[in-house]
Amino acid sequence: METAVLAAMFREFIDARCVVFADESKRPFECDGLSVYKQLPGLVVMPSTTEQVRKVMRLCCRHKVPVVVRGAGTGLSGGALPHPDGVLLSLARLSKIVEIDPDAGLARVQPGVSNLAISEACAPYGLFYAPDPSSQIACSIGGNVAENAGGVHCLKYGLTVHNVVQLTIVTVEGEIITVGCDGLASAGPDLMALMIGSEGMLGVVTEVTVKLLPQPSHCQVILASFDELESAGDAVSAVIAQGIIPAGFEMMDSYAIRAAEDYVGAGYDTDAAALLLCELDGTEEEVRHCAEQVTAVFQRYCARSIRVSQNEAERLLFWKGRKSAFPAVGRISPDYYCMDGTIPRRMLSRVLSEISRLSGEYGLRVANVFHAGDGNLHPLILFDESQPGELQKAEEFGAEILRICVNAGGCITGEHGVGVEKLAQMLDQFSNEELAQLNAIKDALDPDALLNPGKGVPTLKRCQEYRST
Amino acid sequence: MTAIADLLDQVRNAVAAQRPLCIKGGNSKQYLGREQQGEPVDVSGYSGVVDYQPSELVITVRAGTTLSDMQQVLAQENQVLAGEPPEFDGKATVGGTLACNLSGPSRPWHGSIRDQVLGVRIINGKAEHLRFGGQVMKNVAGYDVSRLQAGAMGTLGILTEVTLKVIPKPESTVSVRRTIGANDSLRVMNEICRRPLPVTGACWYAGDMYIRLSGPVSVIGAAAEQLEGRVLPDDDGFWSRLREMELPFFADAKDLRCISLRSTRDHFSEDADWLIDWRGARRWLAAGGNRDSLDKHVRDAGGELSQVRGAEHGADVFPQRSAVYRQMLLRLKQALDPDGVFNPGRLYSWL
Ligand SMILES: Cc1cc2nc3c(=O)[nH]c(=O)nc-3n(C[C@H](O)[C@H](O)[C@H](O)COP(=O)(O)OP(=O)(O)OC[C@H]3O[C@@H](n4cnc5c(N)ncnc54)[C@H](O)[C@@H]3O)c2cc1C
Numbered sequence: 001m002e003t004a005v006l007a008a009m010f011r012e013f014i015d016a017r018c019v020v021f022a023d024e025s026k027r028p029f030e031c032d033g034l035s036v037y038k039q040l041p042g043l044v045v046m047p048s049t050t051e052q053v054r055k056v057m058r059l060c061c062r063h064k065v066p067v068v069v070r071g072a073g074t075g076l077s078g079g080a081l082p083h084p085d086g087v088l089l090s091l092a093r094l095s096k097i098v099e100i101d102p103d104a105g106l107a108r109v110q111p112g113v114s115n116l117a118i119s120e121a122c123a124p125y126g127l128f129y130a131p132d133p134s135s136q137i138a139c140s141i142g143g144n145v146a147e148n149a150g151g152v153h154c155l156k157y158g159l160t161v162h163n164v165v166q167l168t169i170v171t172v173e174g175e176i177i178t179v180g181c182d183g184l185a186s187a188g189p190d191l192m193a194l195m196i197g198s199e200g201m202l203g204v205v206t207e208v209t210v211k212l213l214p215q216p217s218h219c220q221v222i223l224a225s226f227d228e229l230e231s232a233g234d235a236v237s238a239v240i241a242q243g244i245i246p247a248g249f250e251m252m253d254s255y256a257i258r259a260a261e262d263y264v265g266a267g268y269d270t271d272a273a274a275l276l277l278c279e280l281d282g283t284e285e286e287v288r289h290c291a292e293q294v295t296a297v298f299q300r301y302c303a304r305s306i307r308v309s310q311n312e313a314e315r316l317l318f319w320k321g322r323k324s325a326f327p328a329v330g331r332i333s334p335d336y337y338c339m340d341g342t343i344p345r346r347m348l349s350r351v352l353s354e355i356s357r358l359s360g361e362y363g364l365r366v367a368n369v370f371h372a373g374d375g376n377l378h379p380l381i382l383f384d385e386s387q388p389g390e391l392q393k394a395e396e397f398g399a400e401i402l403r404i405c406v407n408a409g410g411c412i413t414g415e416h417g418v419g420v421e422k423l424a425q426m427l428d429q430f431s432n433e434e435l436a437q438l439n440a441i442k443d444a445l446d447p448d449a450l451l452n453p454g455k456g457v458p459t460l461k462r463c464q465e466y467r468s469t
Numbered sequence: 470m471t472a473i474a475d476l477l478d479q480v481r482n483a484v485a486a487q488r489p490l491c492i493k494g495g496n497s498k499q500y501l502g503r504e505q506q507g508e509p510v511d512v513s514g515y516s517g518v519v520d521y522q523p524s525e526l527v528i529t530v531r532a533g534t535t536l537s538d539m540q541q542v543l544a545q546e547n548q549v550l551a552g553e554p555p556e557f558d559g560k561a562t563v564g565g566t567l568a569c570n571l572s573g574p575s576r577p578w579h580g581s582i583r584d585q586v587l588g589v590r591i592i593n594g595k596a597e598h599l600r601f602g603g604q605v606m607k608n609v610a611g612y613d614v615s616r617l618q619a620g621a622m623g624t625l626g627i628l629t630e631v632t633l634k635v636i637p638k639p640e641s642t643v644s645v646r647r648t649i650g651a652n653d654s655l656r657v658m659n660e661i662c663r664r665p666l667p668v669t670g671a672c673w674y675a676g677d678m679y680i681r682l683s684g685p686v687s688v689i690g691a692a693a694e695q696l697e698g699r700v701l702p703d704d705d706g707f708w709s710r711l712r713e714m715e716l717p718f719f720a721d722a723k724d725l726r727c728i729s730l731r732s733t734r735d736h737f738s739e740d741a742d743w744l745i746d747w748r749g750a751r752r753w754l755a756a757g758g759n760r761d762s763l764d765k766h767v768r769d770a771g772g773e774l775s776q777v778r779g780a781e782h783g784a785d786v787f788p789q790r791s792a793v794y795r796q797m798l799l800r801l802k803q804a805l806d807p808d809g810v811f812n813p814g815r816l817y818s819w820l
Contacts, residue, residue: 103659104733104750126663148609159607161616162584175793183729183750183772184576187787188816189625190583191797193616197609214665241524243547243637283665285688342605344525374606414607422610429610433597437805438611444800457611 001063003042010045013055020044029088032073032080037420041082048093050206058174060087066453069200071143074135076338077419079199091142097121105212106182111142111205127212130157142205148197150415152248155373161196168207169195172446182209199417201452202445216281221318222294224303225272229253232274233348235301236372244290248279249373256325256369263328266321269305277322325369333382337394341405342414345375354404355379362397376414403428423458424466435463471514473598479510480596483810490810492623494565497557501569502622502815503786512564518542527604529632532564539563549638551579555713564628570620573712574670577747583619590630594806604632623812624820625805639683647678647698651743652736654678658748659732666692670708671748681708718744722755724779730772785818
């Protein structure tokens with residue numbers, strides 16, 4: 001269907017300024033956080049009510065127009081990459097916090113609300129929303145649901161799927177369905193879990209009810225540096241094997257440490273090969289109890305230095321380096337490519353040394369800064385897009401890293417999603433029968449393949465192409 | 470031991486003959502859902518630990534493994550499956566527990582078994598043995614077929630293997646009991662749960678409210694002092710009897726209903742016989758009241774009512790669903806079990 005005709009139809013029920021047709025106005029939507037992929041959409045539509053979303057979906061369904069949903073566009077796998085002939089459905093204007101029920105520990109919010117805004121809104125009640133992706137200032141809760149986002153605190157408090165109790169979904173046909181229940185248990189198959197992490201391919205999330213937790217009364221970070229990546233990796237496993245579940249457990253390697261230190265001056269040990277940040281929270285007793293044990297483990301693994309945050313300002317300073325690590329790495333290289341494989345924790349040191357060996361082979365530097373407690377790696381491959389062939393080399397290197405993760409018993413993506421980026425790697429993780437089953441689920445809920453077509457799960461045809469090359 | 474090949478054969482034959490199959494684990498959850506029909510497929514013989522890595526806090530077991538056996542293996546490493554699903558005299562299997570998505574009193578804090586699942590293997594309706602999810606804490610490759618199985622009661626495939634994350638066993642627990650009315654207990658439980666205390670149980674039963682705390686001795690001792698009521702160092706197995714549905718409340722209830730509701734919703738039908746768990750988010754009702762008007766009340770409050778015992782023969786026991794919801798479920802059923810051989814009618818008369 002002619003985009004101009006479609007635009008006219010949308011303008012009948014959506015403010016004309018929120019139906020964007022001109023190329024220069026569509027430019028900001030041409031990519032998400034994975035900016036090596038760019039594409040202008042046919043049309044950008046920005047509804048501000050669920051009812052408008054329904055009408056958009058009805059029209060698109062009737063006229064078989066592809067729809068790509070967009071939250072804040074911080075995704076790192078091209079999930080929100082537009083379709084050239086389709087509608088880019090931006091939910092940024094659905095940004096109301098509908099309800100906070102502090103006694104029940106629940107908040108009902110629209111999908112465009114930013115992750116951090118939820119915790120900020122419930123802070124006055126002494127509550128917080130646990131999953132905290134590093135992009136939390138910007139990313140939307142709808143995008144978090146679509147990617148099953150994790151964060152620094154997911155080791156103890158779980159991922160998005162563990163912290164959401166109910167979703168309102170607009171189906172591809174423009175119907176409304178509620179899944180889950182704010183009484184925690186909902187009878188029947190867990191349709192809500194199916195929706196979470198489905199990358200905008202099974203439905204449009206228009207309302208989310210999240211769990212809120214009491215802010216712990218005490219919180220301390222232990223910052224430890226090591227001479228070798230391996231001993232830091234082993235120390236991570238050892239702490240958890242001891243029966244301690246830290247609130248967060250992050251690791252940085254020497255590139256990341258130096259980049260972060262140059263950028264924000266967090267007081268990191270820049271001569272170290274690895275740095276661990278271990279956050280403990282709970283009652284005062286609990287934190288003291290665990291801090292002693294963690295310190296002992298770090299000593300046993302020959303830490304160069306161990307510092308325990310003495311006050312809130314120092315705790316935040318320790319975190320500041322970690323939280324700004326991505327932009328900090330961005331300063332030491334023209335471009336970087338962020339991978340997201342997950343492995344069993346005990347494989348950390350083995351996989352890290354494999355990556356560092358490959359880094360030499362490919363002649364590309366790698367900075368590692370990641371969720372060590374979850375075994376969720378984020379190797380940042382540094383490259384220069386302006387050098388011919390470097391991007392391709394970086395992508396090949398990345399693919400190799402993911403293969404190593406799968407072989408180590410892990411998976412190709414822990415929290416960033418498959419998007420357009422990891423379609424080929426899906427074949428490393430799944431058999432043809434398994435992929436066919438996933439495609440059957442997609443067909444069941446989106447028979448005309450209108451929602452985010454060509455992403456997430458490779459089609460059978462593409463599988464054959466990939467496997468034969 | 471049952472072999473996968475046997476289970477696959479049975480599914481293949483059933484599909485060829487268009488004959489329904491009735492999936493059985495430990496046979497401990499007949500009380501849930503609707504009557505099972507069809508030729509039995511016995512998964513209980515497909516049991517045993519496939520892999521256990523205590524330092525990873527991850528265990529993989531075959532679906533027929535009993536929960537009690539698995540908990541015993543975990544206990545040797547001082548670990549436990551969180552969420553306390555009922556073991557039903559050692560009969561409950563891991564597969565059955567996931568299929569019914571069960572949990573115990575700690576659900577608001579630890580979730581149900583669905584929250585512990587990392588991956589599964591299933592046999593689908595094409596007699597294919599498939600693997601979804603994995604053995605790591607985070608995995609977003611492909612749709613979440615593992616958790617979709619939670620609550621499906623076998624209608625979307627036969628679970629053959631389950632990978633679960635586990636937690637260190639809490640050092641100790643202590644309970645505090647206080648005499649209080651049901652209505653007030655709701656308010657007090659929610660107020661307590663807003664505080665950063667290591668609460669792992671909040672229940673009201675027969676005129677008393679019970680709060681359980683778990684953690685290191687020093688921690689829970691200090692926390693218990695902040696609560697009003699009598700400290701019960703030994704709670705007489707109250708929580709395990711609650712979990713196993715062995716309190717007299719359950720034994721006596723001929724017409725048993727289970728309501729899932731936001732914890733802050735007002736108490737209602739005050740004259741009826743109630744047991745309130747999950748800090749108010751789960752309310753058990755023994756007998757009393759017209760089901761339709763009760764159902765409407767619960768629905769209007771955003772909750773769900775299920776009939777656990779005393780349903781009319783052949784009636785649906787789980788909450789009614791909208792046309793859109795039914796269509797979605799039917800299409801998913803078609804995607805996973807195209808010939809409709811797995812547990813027809815077990816969950817809903819129309820599925
Ligand atoms: C610097 C940086 C750090 C990051 N750190 C983390 C981290 O620690 N943990 C983590 O998990 N991620 C992280 N991310 C990735 C990203 O922020 C998350 O994936 C986030 O959840 C995406 O949210 P968004 O609103 O930006 O979604 P978008 O990028 O707009 O969309 C992501 C996907 O979700 C779909 N989608 C969005 N909204 C909806 C909706 N309402 N309904 C249906 N589908 C929808 C889109 O179609 C797309 O497929 C990071 C990204 C950056 C740039």
